[in-house]
Amino acid sequence: MKAATETPSRNLALELIRVTEAAAISAAREQGRGDKELVDQAAVDAMRQVLGRTDLDGIVVIGEGEKDEAPMLFNGERVGNGNLPEVDVAVDPVDGTRLTAEGRGGALAVIALAERGSMYAPGSLVYMDKIAVGEKAAGTIDINAPVRHNLEQVGKAVGKEINEITAIILDRPRNEDYVRRVREAGARISLIGDGDIQAAIATCIQGNGIDIMLGIGGSPEAVTTACAMAALHGEIQCKLWPRNDSERQYAADNGLDLDQVLTTRDLVDSDDTFFAATGVTDGPLLQGVGFGADYTATHSVIMRSRSGTLRFVDARHRVDWVEGDRRDLGIDDPGQRQRIGVEVGVRVDAVRPGIDPATRHRIAPAI
Numbered sequence: 001m002k003a004a005t006e007t008p009s010r011n012l013a014l015e016l017i018r019v020t021e022a023a024a025i026s027a028a029r030e031q032g033r034g035d036k037e038l039v040d041q042a043a044v045d046a047m048r049q050v051l052g053r054t055d056l057d058g059i060v061v062i063g064e065g066e067k068d069e070a071p072m073l074f075n076g077e078r079v080g081n082g083n084l085p086e087v088d089v090a091v092d093p094v095d096g097t098r099l100t101a102e103g104r105g106g107a108l109a110v111i112a113l114a115e116r117g118s119m120y121a122p123g124s125l126v127y128m129d130k131i132a133v134g135e136k137a138a139g140t141i142d143i144n145a146p147v148r149h150n151l152e153q154v155g156k157a158v159g160k161e162i163n164e165i166t167a168i169i170l171d172r173p174r175n176e177d178y179v180r181r182v183r184e185a186g187a188r189i190s191l192i193g194d195g196d197i198q199a200a201i202a203t204c205i206q207g208n209g210i211d212i213m214l215g216i217g218g219s220p221e222a223v224t225t226a227c228a229m230a231a232l233h234g235e236i237q238c239k240l241w242p243r244n245d246s247e248r249q250y251a252a253d254n255g256l257d258l259d260q261v262l263t264t265r266d267l268v269d270s271d272d273t274f275f276a277a278t279g280v281t282d283g284p285l286l287q288g289v290g291f292g293a294d295y296t297a298t299h300s301v302i303m304r305s306r307s308g309t310l311r312f313v314d315a316r317h318r319v320d321w322v323e324g325d326r327r328d329l330g331i332d333d334p335g336q337r338q339r340i341g342v343e344v345g346v347r348v349d350a351v352r353p354g355i356d357p358a359t360r361h362r363i364a365p366a367i
Contacts, residue, residue: 020111043109061088061089118268130222131214167187279299286312287299
């Protein structure tokens with residue numbers, strides 16, 4: 001009999017795309033409304049519903065926060081339908097809630113999986129100092145080295161002069177020193193408002209002109225990113241970045257070494273990681289959700305580290321009137337119907353009825 005914790009034998013990324021598509025579609029409906037909490041809740045509701053129908057026994061390691069802070073997809077929550085395999089789960093229902101709320105580009109719905117017990121848990125330390133590069137420059141960088149040195153190393157690896165190297169950096173006051181040092185070195189800069197998961201992945205995708213990611217960003221995003229970097233043969237290095245004495249004391253109390261360089265392997269100790277992301281709004285990696293009269297369009301990327309396969313998926317989800325299944329919907333009226341997104345050529349059941357009139361949250365698209 002096979003052990004319950006064995007490496008998954010099937011490509012879960014092919015199933016996870018349904019999870020991120022549902023989250024992206026729900027979040028995109030709230031684009032430009034100015035309410036990032038509404039964006040996040042819509043995505044969380046949809047992601048959790050579809051994830052609950054997926055064949056896996058997951059524990060959320062990287063989620064929406066601690067149980068008392070997040071009603072759903074909180075750290076430690078069990079997700080999936082309970083069937084094998086047993087996995088760690090990292091979710092970011094919308095990486096770029098503010099971007100979506102303001103109608104700006106670059107937001108993604110993201111999920112990653114790896115074997116149970118393999119993901120790093122940063123606890124309450126929410127920020128890390130990061131550096132990430134693509135496959136050609138992997139093995140040449142050192143987060144403890146000067147910025148100029150790392151830029152020169154990347155230049156040698158990819159065959160560029162330093163003034164042709166582009167560093168992507170999260171536009172925050174805490175990263176002003178990085179911006180200054182990159183400019184002093186003579187390299188180019190691409191500043192982003194949010195979304196450093198996409199920024200790190202961009203270093204691994206040829207043709208988009210991004211060579212290195214630098215700066216201080218979210219710790220949860222670092223772990224999620226590592227699942228993608230493992231599949232793309234890129235490299236990410238991080239160090240925990242406490243904001244104050246209280247967080248430094250938290251690190252000491254919990255045995256977290258603030259000087260440790262966390263590598264891709266430290267962040268996710270697995271040879272079989274899965275990653276899926278769907279564009280919410282248009283960005284450098286993925287197009288955002290498009291709503292048409294007859295279908296909803298999504299653009300996604302999925303990857304698995306064991307095979308090294310990278311897939312971009314363009315999907316068209318037909319908008320149709322579908323009679324709900326009374327048992328699943330918990331309704332008495334067999335004629336009750338609702339408008340939901342349906343994959344082209346596939347009839348599927350919705351998971352719950354209606355729209356909350358107070359929050360305008362739609363049901364999760366049954367995709």
